Amino acid sequence: MTNLSQPPVAPATASCPPSADAQHPNNVFGRLFRACEGLPAVRCAVVHPCDADSLGGAIAAAQRGLIEPVLVGPQAKIRAVAKEGGWDLSPWRIVDTEHSHAAADAAVALARAGEVQALMKGSLHTDELMGAVVASATGLRTARRVSHVFVMDVPAYPRMLLVTDAAVNIAPTVREKADIVQNAIELAHVLGVPEPKVAILAAVETVNPDMQATVDAAMLCKMADRGQITGGLIDGPLAFDNAVNLEAARTKHIVSPVAGQADILVVPDIEAGNMLAKQLQYLAGADSAGIVLGTRVPIVLTSRADSVRMRLASTAVLKLLAHARAQALAAAVKA
Structure with missing residues (x-):
């Protein structure tokens, strides 16, 4: 499967991929x-x-x-x-x-x-x-918690970025966050990222018992260690800068395969997620598509503020996910 996370390496003389522009x-x-x-x-x-x-x-x-x-x-x-x-x-x-x-x-x-x-x-x-x-x-x-993922193209970030959950779950528990993480990992697989790097965000990168987001992050990492969450590399707590900037991670002496190069950002709650996604869109010039997961069929929640390109991108994610699910079902039936 083609990796959509990072742009393909091309000779310097090659033209930009279709639909590419200076902003994206x-x-x-x-x-x-x-x-x-x-x-x-x-x-x-x-x-x-x-x-x-x-x-x-x-x-x-x-x-x-x-x-x-x-x-x-x-x-x-x-x-x-x-x-x-x-x-x-x-x-x-x-x-x-x-x-x-x-x-x-x-x-x-x-x-x-x-x-x-x-x-x-x-x-x-x-x-x-x-x-x-x-x-x-x-x-x-389904048995899985329903959650939402933004698929974002951030001009200043050299890979596709998934942000979850910024639209459905208000204040998820750690058990619910485990499903949110798993949903996002499986979407990343469909989008061509075989082992996504997952950053569990908090305000700091150390565990503080007085900050529930850091405790949840530590628990999610241990759940991944024990095979309760699979398919990705998970680390946290990580502050936003440490999750997306390698130099920031090095400055704080964070040794991690995720820090500075996250594919998935898992936010503490809907308020943090909503603000992060909209800041990336309106201040960092990001385009965003969105999809609801954890349901029998994928669901696109469009917004009146979405551009035509963003609506079409959400529908493209929907199409890829629907076909991946159909293939998985056919394979299960055949087995």
Whole structure:
């Protein structure tokens, strides 16, 4: 599998990879799109696409061959948005529902029945969609904790960076963080990073019993030592500078295969994660895609602030993950 974490080494005379630019020399998103080439589109329920951003984003993803959208929501509203945008909806199925809550329930039911392999949030509130997703009797829960990962292309950082969890879990326990870490590691594998380096973030790099984040980090590292978390190299607690900057790690005499070159940043709670992800985006010029994991099917939670490129990148991650899961299931059945 192609490693998407770092840009390929090329001769100095070679041109930049497709979609690369001066702002994003690593071209993480361009490499995501290339990895999707040749794979069939994923049937995806687009939940309540009742504004131009959400419907237009789904159509753009369909035109790029990333998804085969199933539009779930009030049909009259969806068609009105399409008419205003000049879009032809005839190629795609529409599942008519009364309102946004019903759209969330219907989309989850489609996923449970195997009629779609992924979900994409439209113009409803995230709480509405996730409420249907996590419902104990009718939702899409698995044995794993549901979590969210941002896939980020940070111009100043020489590799793809995953940040988790900045969108779903408010104040996760160490047991829940173990699932959050495992979810991110498995996503990194799908994205071509065979042994991701995982930094468990805190304010300091030493264990302080008065700082729960440092205690959790130490516990997660020992869980990895005992095989309770697998597939990656895990270290922590690490402060942010020590996680992403080799010189900072050397200055503090931190000897670690993770320090200074993390592929995955695991934040203490949603407040820290949300601020970190948005600071990287708005102050460091990062592009970000996002995906919900730990559910029966991958889920994209779009934001109205997302650019078209970011929406498409999230859908590319969704496509790669859906195909990886299908391959794993087929292999399990064959075995």
